[in-house]
Amino acid sequence: xxxxxxxxxxxxxxxxxxxxxxxxxxxxxxxxxxxxxxxxxxxxxxxxxxxxxxxxxxxxxxxxxxxxxxxxxxxxxxxxxxxxxxxxxxxxxxxxxxxxxxxxxxxxxxxxxxxxxxxxxxxxxxxxxxxxxxxxxxxxxxxxxxxxxxxxxxxxxxxxxxxxxxxxxxxxxxxxxxxxxxxxxxxxxxxxxxxxxxxxxxxxxxxxxxxxxxxxxxxxxxxxxxxxxxxxxxxxxxxxxxxxxxxxxxxxxxxxxxxxxxxxxxxxxxxxxxxxxxxxxxxxxxxxxxxxxxxxxxxxxxxxxxxxxxxxxxxxxxxxxxxxxxxxxxxxxxxxxxxxxxxxxxxxxxxxxxxxxxxxxxxxxxxxxxxxxxxxxxxxxxx
Amino acid sequence: xxxxxxxxxxxxxxxxxxxxxxxxxxxxxxxxxxxxxxxxxxxxxxxxxxxxxxxxxxxxxxxxxxxxxxxxxxxxxxxxxxxxxxxxxxxxxxxxxxxxxxxxxxxxxxxxxxxxxxxxxxxxxxxxxxxxxxxxxxxxxxxxxxxxxxxxxxxxxxxxxxxxxxxxxxxxxxxxxxxxxxxxxxxxxxxxxxxxxxxxxxxxxxxxxxxxxxxxxxxxxxxxxxxxxxxxxxxxxxxxxxxxxxxxxxxxxxxxxxxxxxxxxxxxxxxxxxxxxxxxxxxxxxxxxxxxxxxxxxxxxxxxxxxxxxxxxxxxxxxxxxxxxxxxxxxxxxxxxxxxxxxxxxxxxxxxxxxxxxxxxxxxxxxxxxxxxxxxxxxxxxxxxxxxxxxxxxxxxxxxxxxxxxxxxxxxxxxxxxxxxxxxxxxxxxxxxxxxxxxxxxxxxxxxxxxxxxxxxxxxxxxxxxxxxxxxxxxxxxxxxxxxxxxxxxxxxxxxxxxxxxxxxxxxxxxxxxxxxxxxxxxxxxxxxxxx
Numbered sequence: 001x002x003x004x005x006x007x008x009x010x011x012x013x014x015x016x017x018x019x020x021x022x023x024x025x026x027x028x029x030x031x032x033x034x035x036x037x038x039x040x041x042x043x044x045x046x047x048x049x050x051x052x053x054x055x056x057x058x059x060x061x062x063x064x065x066x067x068x069x070x071x072x073x074x075x076x077x078x079x080x081x082x083x084x085x086x087x088x089x090x091x092x093x094x095x096x097x098x099x100x101x102x103x104x105x106x107x108x109x110x111x112x113x114x115x116x117x118x119x120x121x122x123x124x125x126x127x128x129x130x131x132x133x134x135x136x137x138x139x140x141x142x143x144x145x146x147x148x149x150x151x152x153x154x155x156x157x158x159x160x161x162x163x164x165x166x167x168x169x170x171x172x173x174x175x176x177x178x179x180x181x182x183x184x185x186x187x188x189x190x191x192x193x194x195x196x197x198x199x200x201x202x203x204x205x206x207x208x209x210x211x212x213x214x215x216x217x218x219x220x221x222x223x224x225x226x227x228x229x230x231x232x233x234x235x236x237x238x239x240x241x242x243x244x245x246x247x248x249x250x251x252x253x254x255x256x257x258x259x260x261x262x263x264x265x266x267x268x269x270x271x272x273x274x275x276x277x278x279x280x281x282x283x284x285x286x287x288x289x290x291x292x293x294x295x296x297x298x299x300x301x302x303x304x305x306x307x308x309x310x311x312x313x314x315x316x317x318x319x320x321x322x323x324x325x326x327x328x329x330x331x332x333x334x335x336x337x338x339x340x341x342x343x344x345x346x347x348x349x350x351x352x353x354x355x356x357x358x359x360x361x362x363x364x365x366x367x368x369x370x371x372x373x374x375x376x377x378x379x380x381x382x383x
Numbered sequence: 384x385x386x387x388x389x390x391x392x393x394x395x396x397x398x399x400x401x402x403x404x405x406x407x408x409x410x411x412x413x414x415x416x417x418x419x420x421x422x423x424x425x426x427x428x429x430x431x432x433x434x435x436x437x438x439x440x441x442x443x444x445x446x447x448x449x450x451x452x453x454x455x456x457x458x459x460x461x462x463x464x465x466x467x468x469x470x471x472x473x474x475x476x477x478x479x480x481x482x483x484x485x486x487x488x489x490x491x492x493x494x495x496x497x498x499x500x501x502x503x504x505x506x507x508x509x510x511x512x513x514x515x516x517x518x519x520x521x522x523x524x525x526x527x528x529x530x531x532x533x534x535x536x537x538x539x540x541x542x543x544x545x546x547x548x549x550x551x552x553x554x555x556x557x558x559x560x561x562x563x564x565x566x567x568x569x570x571x572x573x574x575x576x577x578x579x580x581x582x583x584x585x586x587x588x589x590x591x592x593x594x595x596x597x598x599x600x601x602x603x604x605x606x607x608x609x610x611x612x613x614x615x616x617x618x619x620x621x622x623x624x625x626x627x628x629x630x631x632x633x634x635x636x637x638x639x640x641x642x643x644x645x646x647x648x649x650x651x652x653x654x655x656x657x658x659x660x661x662x663x664x665x666x667x668x669x670x671x672x673x674x675x676x677x678x679x680x681x682x683x684x685x686x687x688x689x690x691x692x693x694x695x696x697x698x699x700x701x702x703x704x705x706x707x708x709x710x711x712x713x714x715x716x717x718x719x720x721x722x723x724x725x726x727x728x729x730x731x732x733x734x735x736x737x738x739x740x741x742x743x744x745x746x747x748x749x750x751x752x753x754x755x756x757x758x759x760x761x762x763x764x765x766x767x768x769x770x771x772x773x774x775x776x777x778x779x780x781x782x783x784x785x786x787x788x789x790x791x792x793x794x795x796x797x798x799x800x801x802x803x804x805x806x807x808x809x810x811x812x813x814x815x816x817x818x819x820x821x822x823x824x825x826x827x828x829x830x831x832x833x834x835x836x837x838x839x840x841x842x843x844x845x846x847x848x849x850x851x852x853x854x855x856x857x858x859x860x861x862x863x864x865x866x867x868x869x870x871x872x873x874x875x876x877x878x879x880x881x882x883x884x885x886x887x888x889x890x891x892x893x894x895x896x897x898x899x900x901x902x903x904x905x906x907x908x909x910x911x912x913x914x915x
Binding site: 060082086087113341368 | 479486491559564565569603604729811824913914915
């Protein structure tokens with residue numbers, strides 16, 4: 001098949017109950033790094049109009065299921081080429097059921113001997129795809145499974161949200177994204193410090209947020225992240241990969257991450273970003289970190305939504321001339337020079353200093369080496 | 384069969400659409416400069432003058448599963464059936480530098496290879512196999528220095544000095560960042576560790592092949608033939624530069640570098656790729672690195688048939704795919720070959736499938752007579768044209784990498800991963816659109832299930848491994864163990880060559896995971912870079 005059609009209905013002939021793209025979480029569990037298949041599928045799903053949240057390598061059953069809850073996906077897809085499926089899949093289902101999200105179907109792809117297929121089906125795996133399964137067939141199945149999703153009863157979801165149920169928070173965020181929330185409902189006022197994190201692609205925004213959030217959580221704070229990635233203007237599909245930098249193998253209830261596609265919204269933001277932030281805020285977090293798509297010079301919309309914006313840069317990311325350009329540099333409340341383990345950090349810092357002066361702090365950070373992040377956290381607490 | 388006007392195919396030969404290549408297309412072709420004789424610069428026709436007439440390629444079948452004892456038995460089986468070199472597959476936890484009792488190892492101990500967490504495991508793996516009588520290849524990367532140390536220690540216990548040890552360490556961490564994802568530390572200290580092993584082997588293990596610079600995984604992850612060729616040779620250049628920066632003389636270490644390529648389906652393109660690899664490397668070694676020793680110029684390679692081309696459907700068809708690919712590897716002049724087993728899309732090879740894979744090579748070597756003439760395709764209009772073309776494509780890629788500031792900078796930018804993922808996606812689209820056919824999958828499909836018996840790994844391995852680790856940890860000399868790890872940490876901090884400290888730690892029964900964690904505390908853990 002050709003995965004270039006405009007939307008899932010055309011691609012597959014499956015009728016989707018909602019205008020919204022189906023959402024799937026794709027996970028690799030365990031140590032197996034063979035990710036060709038999952039990456040090809042992730043891209044093919046995006047091209048078929050599906051929103052894909054990829055959680056990256058080396059995940060556990062626990063981390064995968066928690067991610068599925070926070071992302072409120074329609075389907076969980078697991079890729080396993082390590083032959084560990086008969087150990088891993090029962091464990092995954094056990095966690096899923098424990099968290100109360102047994103309504104989310106699980107599919108498996110990988111090297112699975114025929115003899116194991118019926119056993120997997122019996123334990124509750126919705127579908128098993130082997131090497132050689134056509135993308136067409138897989139997309140069709142995913143869309144079918146997504147179509148079985150029921151629209152939430154938002155009255156009872158609101159009650160659960162008020163009680164502090166993370167699944168309800170997650171479902172309300174789906175509601176706001178899909179435009180399903182009752183008009184009269186408004187999130188309670190929150191107390192969170194809302195921090196924007198922006199910067200060009202590849203500077204390490206997600207890794208930085210993941211590490212910073214960890215430090216804040218360790219201080220007993222509740223931290224939420226809203227990560228916004230671009231969606232395809234043609235298919236409506238999206239490949240949401242920010243989350244994978246923030247995953248840890250253990251789930252932490254103080255840390256909530258939700259990925260959104262921008263839906264073509266201006267300034268690198270989703271059109272419902274304001275409401276989504278309000279819902280997260282009303283839930284009672286101490287910090288909300290908003291990551292926006294790699295900011296260009298003109299993408300300054302994030303300033304409207306946040307109390308403070310951090311601009312991430314990296315060594316050799318631009319010379320003094322670029323630093324002095326207006327726009328994105330001006331909205332930054334502070335600069336984070338990430339990847340300071342790389343050569344050229346001091347020179348870049350000097351260029352930055354001469355371009356922006358000393359009014360706004362410049363933090364030197366290495367997320368790989370866990371250096372400099374504590375200082376940023378301390379400073380944020382004073383803002 | 385008619386020639387279809389498809390311009391994406393590598394063997395769609397000429398701009399004019401003429402269905403063959405002839406002298407007209409080869410204006411300016413200079414055989415003396417482009418080919419030379421086999422065994423002489425630029426080695427296009429082969430690294431040795433007599434090639435398979437005097438010495439067949441090494442039939443090296445990759446094996447490993449379950450516990451050290453299980454794999455030890457398989458090694459002995461393969462040696463009894465005429466295999467000429469051992470090749471060790473480690474399980475995922477070992478490959479990732481984690482012990483069998485690590486929480487992330489759940490369900491993966493001994494599954495895809497043998498579980499080795501300590502010197503004690505390594506001792507059992509080679510029990511009854513004299514290390515001066517075999518050559519051993521070890522497919523291991525992030526913790527390569529540790530497994531090498533284990534091997535040295537086992538040799539020492541058998542009274543085989545390290546000068547006599549023969550074998551190959553894959554030890555190619557760069558392609559892990561590009562493709563296979565079995566990295567642990569960030570790129571710079573990772574390459575530093577590779578250089579530590581190169582430096583150590585140069586001084587103490589003259590017969591050991593220090594790095595097997597691998598395109599295989601790059602290709603399997605989706606790269607094109609030209610990308611495989613260029614990325615692999617670029618990695619080779621990066622290791623050479625890093626070793627020279629350490630103060631090593633290129634002629635002291637370059638002869639022990641070897642390469643590892645995939646042999647995919649496009650028969651002539653694969654042959655051209657292997658021939659071009661030798662030519663490019665010899666020129667790079669001579670002109671760029673100013674190597675004086677002819678042995679530094681010649682690229683020696685191992686090849687493996689392409690696992691990614693095998694299908695679950697009609698699995699016996701895989702025997703035929705493998706045979707053609709093996710022929711391409713031999714016509715391309717490989718020094719060593721692994722033929723995949725027909726059941727590898729289903730599970731680890733069964734004994735029967737592994738034996739058939741070996742027989743495929745034996746038939747090729749002893750019955751087809753392709754070994755009688757060196758580089759039989761040399762001078763073919765078509766093959767020479769393809770060799771030139773793939774070399775030219777590689778040169779474009781080298782220039783791209785140079786413009787980014789070299790291999791490490793290109794990793795930092797996600798260049799390799801992005802390029803490979805784009806190629807993988809493009810090839811999937813060609814399959815989905817019907818442009819590329821796969822027998823038994825897209826065409827000539829049969830209903831029904833697979834017809835081969837597969838290897839089952841005992842569930843007990845994991846429990847047994849964990850129990851034996853527990854026993855090791857409680858019985859070892861605690862203060863010696865602690866001191867050895869502290870020394871390793873200090874060495875990492877001071878930028879010392881870590882091989883001596885790793886050997887000491889191995890003897891103190893430090894585990895793979897403990898040594899890796901110790902180094903991680905200094906080097907940091909890599910997050911995969913900007914592209915995933």
